[in-house]
Amino acid sequence: DTAVSQTPKYLVTQMGNDKSIKCEQNLGHDTMYWYKQDSKKFLKIMFSYNNKELIINETVPNRFSPKSPDKAHLNLHINSLELGDSAVYFCASSQEWTGNNSPLHFGNGTRLTVT
Amino acid sequence: GNSVTQMEGPVTLSEEAFLTINCTYTATGYPSLFWYVQYPGEGLQLLLKATKADDKGSNKGFEATYRKETTSFHLEKGSVQVSDSAVYFCALSEGGFKTIFGAGTRLFVKA
Numbered sequence: 299d300t301a302v303s304q305t306p307k308y309l310v311t312q313m314g315n316d317k318s319i320k321c322e323q324n325l326g327h328d329t330m331y332w333y334k335q336d337s338k339k340f341l342k343i344m345f346s347y348n349n350k351e352l353i354i355n356e357t358v359p360n361r362f363s364p365k366s367p368d369k370a371h372l373n374l375h376i377n378s379l380e381l382g383d384s385a386v387y388f389c390a391s392s393q394e395w396t397g398n399n400s401p402l403h404f405g406n407g408t409r410l411t412v413t
Numbered sequence: 414g415n416s417v418t419q420m421e422g423p424v425t426l427s428e429e430a431f432l433t434i435n436c437t438y439t440a441t442g443y444p445s446l447f448w449y450v451q452y453p454g455e456g457l458q459l460l461l462k463a464t465k466a467d468d469k470g471s472n473k474g475f476e477a478t479y480r481k482e483t484t485s486f487h488l489e490k491g492s493v494q495v496s497d498s499a500v501y502f503c504a505l506s507e508g509g510f511k512t513i514f515g516a517g518t519r520l521f522v523k524a
Contacts, residue, residue, distance in 0.1 A: 302456070329510055331510075338516070339451075339500055339516070339517040339519070340514075340516050340517070341457075341502065341514040341517070342514075343511055343512070343513075346510040346511060348510055353510045354509075354510055354511055356511075388456055388457070390456075390457075394508075394510055399444065399445035399464065399506040399507070399508055400506075401447055401459045401462055402449075402457070402459070402512055403459075404456030404457045404458070405456050406454070406455050406456045407454075407455075407456055
């Protein structure tokens with residue numbers, strides 16, 4: 299009955315590789331997000347999608363490409379991985395529309411380690 | 414732009430002690446304010462929220478009051494338990510499909 303699920307939980311890869319993280323929510327929400335959490339626990343938004351449309355791209359390098367095939371899924375593909383990409387990536391969803399400030403529901407995160 | 418500042422941790426308390434984690438914010442409009450909690454190896458969970466000035470959010474013994482005059486949303490709990498050990502995040506949202514988080518405060522509660 300997991301509300302927001304993301305896979306894989308752990309991802310270890312070498313510099314230069316391409317990898318994907320998948321996210322699915324069964325809450326019926328219209329909005330999905332990717333957040334990056336660094337080693338100091340600082341959490342920063344990367345992307346937000348509403349009804350499959352990109353709403354926010356927070357100056358993320360072009361190597362990161364989100365894709366939302368439908369409202370329940372938001373995947374993140376990363377090309378040419380760099381050491382600095384090592385972090386925990388969180389998917390989240392909310393029933394957000396303009397002005398309602400709905401709270402976020404988070405997945406359990408994907409810990410990406412680039413060696 | 415909008416921002417959230419919360420007290421640096423870690424905060425270490427004995428069981429049954431009183432907890433305060435300070436949070437102040439900067440916003441151009443009238444944001445909603447949130448506290449989230451993150452347990453080890455998990456994602457963030459909503460702890461409580463307040464949507465307008467003077468609102469008090471509460472959950473599981475935690476409380477926070479939206480103070481517009483001091484732009485603050487401090488988290489309090491009267492008697493902490495070992496199970497409250499986690500990282501706590503203050504956050505704000507002004508709509509626009511974006512929630513901004515503070516840096517997080519790690520809480521350790523000793524038995």
